[in-house]
Amino acid sequence: MKPNFEQFTDIPGTTIFTMEMAQKGFQLNEFCMSLRTQENRDRFHADERKYLDEWDMSEEQKQAVLTRDFQKMLDGGGNVYFLSKIFAAEGMSYVQAVSTMTDMNVEEYQAMMVAGGRDIEGWRSKKERGEA
Amino acid sequence: MARIVAGIATSHVPAVGHAVDSGRTEDDYWRPMFQGYEFSKQWIKDNPADVDIIVYNDHASYFGMDIMPTFGIGTAGKYEICDEGYGPRPVPVVMGHPALSTHLAASLILDDFDMTVLNRLDVDHGLTVPMSLMYGQPDAWPTRVIPFPVNVVMYPQPSGERCLAIGKAIRDAVQNFDEDITVRVWGTGGMSHQIQGARAGLINLPWDLQFMNDLIDQPEVLQHKPHLEYMIEAGSEGVELIMWLIMRGALGDDVNEVYRFNHVPASNTSVGHLILTPKD
Ligand SMILES: [Fe+2]
Numbered sequence: 001m002k003p004n005f006e007q008f009t010d011i012p013g014t015t016i017f018t019m020e021m022a023q024k025g026f027q028l029n030e031f032c033m034s035l036r037t038q039e040n041r042d043r044f045h046a047d048e049r050k051y052l053d054e055w056d057m058s059e060e061q062k063q064a065v066l067t068r069d070f071q072k073m074l075d076g077g078g079n080v081y082f083l084s085k086i087f088a089a090e091g092m093s094y095v096q097a098v099s100t101m102t103d104m105n106v107e108e109y110q111a112m113m114v115a116g117g118r119d120i121e122g123w124r125s126k127k128e129r130g131e132a
Numbered sequence: 133m134a135r136i137v138a139g140i141a142t143s144h145v146p147a148v149g150h151a152v153d154s155g156r157t158e159d160d161y162w163r164p165m166f167q168g169y170e171f172s173k174q175w176i177k178d179n180p181a182d183v184d185i186i187v188y189n190d191h192a193s194y195f196g197m198d199i200m201p202t203f204g205i206g207t208a209g210k211y212e213i214c215d216e217g218y219g220p221r222p223v224p225v226v227m228g229h230p231a232l233s234t235h236l237a238a239s240l241i242l243d244d245f246d247m248t249v250l251n252r253l254d255v256d257h258g259l260t261v262p263m264s265l266m267y268g269q270p271d272a273w274p275t276r277v278i279p280f281p282v283n284v285v286m287y288p289q290p291s292g293e294r295c296l297a298i299g300k301a302i303r304d305a306v307q308n309f310d311e312d313i314t315v316r317v318w319g320t321g322g323m324s325h326q327i328q329g330a331r332a333g334l335i336n337l338p339w340d341l342q343f344m345n346d347l348i349d350q351p352e353v354l355q356h357k358p359h360l361e362y363m364i365e366a367g368s369e370g371v372e373l374i375m376w377l378i379m380r381g382a383l384g385d386d387v388n389e390v391y392r393f394n395h396v397p398a399s400n401t402s403v404g405h406l407i408l409t410p411k412d
Pocket of ligand 1: 144189258321322
């Protein structure tokens with residue numbers, strides 16, 4: 001079967017981690033994996049730029065990490081489970097980190113979740129939303 | 133002869149693990165969710181089994197992008213707990229069942245499922261949070277466990293058809309194991325949730341409830357649901373639900389619904405939970 005990596009691009013506000021994206025983000029995700037030891041977390045936090053320079057990442061990917069721009073990390077082939085190593089190491093929860101990718105602050109985001117989460121109506125298709 | 137005696141489906145939200153580990157299960161936020169598992173904790177005490185085959189996914193905790201098995205099976209005697217960025221969860225080490233694992237892995241490969249054999253494996257919240265929900269906080273886990281990791285993180289994930297089929301093959305393999313032991317199969321992850329992008333926080337409870345009904349009554353239809361539909365309707369991370377089809381396939385044609393529970397939210401997730409038993 002011929003793979004169709006493009007089939008997900010109409011989903012609004014969503015970056016699907018395809019095998020193609022995994023290629024693009026390999027070094028970024030490898031860096032994230034390295035944060036599974038306390039020793040590396042300490043080295044990263046002591047000098048983030050220096051630690052990132054040990055990885056063959058693009059400057060754009062490094063900047064995204066330094067500024068904690070999770071959407072840019074996704075655009076660069078990062079996957080949220082990998083990226084979670086960055087925010088978990090800072091004592092940040094998924095709710096806190098995830099909210100930064102939306103147009104809400106963390107209190108508004110948490111209130112939305114407690115009220116039942118984001119309603120799917122209007123969020124199925126970019127075409128429907130006039131975004132494509 | 134070994135027998136499959138039950139199937140368990142449950143979400144495996146990491147924050148649920150934190151709540152257990154930090155003694156916050158009685159907080160106002162968490163109490164209603166944990167109360168939904170009180171029945172299950174009693175039921176699993178009253179209905180013990182020897183082995184739990186736990187279908188789960190690793191969340192970039194043990195497997196990175198170096199090696200990404202589509203279907204894996206643990207064959208070790210024990211499994212340590214992953215450091216997911218904040219140190220390992222303070223839960224007991226997970227003890228394996230090498231004899232059944234080896235039999236299962238070999239059976240599945242001979243049945244044309246090209247398994248990745250894992251003689252070494254550390255397990256993450258995908259496996260340990262369901263155990264905490266069902267078993268609480270014991271000094272040692274009450275059963276032997278066979279971890280069954282599935283790639284649901286990177287597209288293409290295995291198809292729903294393949295997941296249901298491998299579940300059926302697990303059933304055959306267990307029934308052909310010569311020891312007289314009882315086995316449960318767990319399908320974990322889901323239900324609807326999305327933890328990335330501007331659409332993060334998506335929950336689709338009506339879709340989740342329909343998925344549960346179809347899983348019970350018509351898995352042969354449900355198996356054809358394409359990945360794209362999971363990702364649109366249940367969120368980018370809702371595609372984890374294909375793992376429930378593996379559990380369902382292992383239970384045979386007809387099942388009894390022993391228990392069902394839904395709760396929104398735990399962290400970013402719609403929590404769903406089922407206990408099923410095979411009819412024959
Ligand atoms: Fe998961």
